Amino acid sequence: MVFWNLEKLDLEEFRPGIMSKAEIGSNLIMACMEIGPGKEDTGHSHAFDQCGIVLEGQIEMVIGEERRVLHPKEAYFIRSGVRHGWKTFRDPVKLVDISLKQPV
Amino acid sequence: MVFWNLEKLDLEEFRPGIMSKAEIGSNLIMACMEIGPGKEDTGHSHAFDQCGIVLEGQIEMVIGEERRVLHPKEAYFIRSGVRHGWKTFRDPVKLVDISLKQPV
Numbered sequence: 001m002v003f004w005n006l007e008k009l010d011l012e013e014f015r016p017g018i019m020s021k022a023e024i025g026s027n028l029i030m031a032c033m034e035i036g037p038g039k040e041d042t043g044h045s046h047a048f049d050q051c052g053i054v055l056e057g058q059i060e061m062v063i064g065e066e067r068r069v070l071h072p073k074e075a076y077f078i079r080s081g082v083r084h085g086w087k088t089f090r091d092p093v094k095l096v097d098i099s100l101k102q103p104v
Numbered sequence: 105m106v107f108w109n110l111e112k113l114d115l116e117e118f119r120p121g122i123m124s125k126a127e128i129g130s131n132l133i134m135a136c137m138e139i140g141p142g143k144e145d146t147g148h149s150h151a152f153d154q155c156g157i158v159l160e161g162q163i164e165m166v167i168g169e170e171r172r173v174l175h176p177k178e179a180y181f182i183r184s185g186v187r188h189g190w191k192t193f194r195d196p197v198k199l200v201d202i203s204l205k206q207p208v
Binding site: 002030032078 | 130131134155159
């Protein structure tokens with residue numbers, strides 16, 4: 001499918017508390033993710049860029065030295081190699097995340 | 105800058121009738137674009153994936169054999185090599201578009 005209605009998309013469990021649907025092309029992975037309340041990634045890094053847009057809810061993101069609570073219609077860009085993490089609060093968060101597809 | 109508020113972002117003219125701001129990393133280009141009314145790209149293709157999310161307005165997109173008018177909170181994924189084009193109507197369209205950064 002090349003078009004997604006992000007409000008009606010059927011997601012599947014990706015990890016506990018994280019629902020997802022991904023489109024995987026030759027170079028890019030686009031994923032719609034719904035992250036439950038009170039979830040956290042304390043931080044990691046990888047050798048490729050990653051970016052995304054928040055659609056619903058609030059998520060705290062830390063990218064390198066910058067920390068910010070993102071709301072709907074806010075976007076992030078994580079440069080290759082920069083440590084980043086995130087945390088959700090009381091409400092679920094829906095976002096679309098895009099990253100480079102890794103060579104197999 | 106790693107965070108964008110897409111409602112307050114300052115855009116610059118990219119082409120006549122198209123305002124844009126882009127973040128360019130090692131692998132990805134994320135661009136917020138505002139396309140004026142009555143603009144059109146009749147179609148082209150390229151050897152890398154491209155995807156995006158509509159934030160405001162309506163845009164008709166043709167990707168391969170599929171044609172659809174996209175509204176806010178709808179997303180598209182254009183696979184490498186697939187011919188695609190778009191058309192705007194009476195209102196401007198704001199979207200975020202992500203594509204692979206081309207090797208120089």
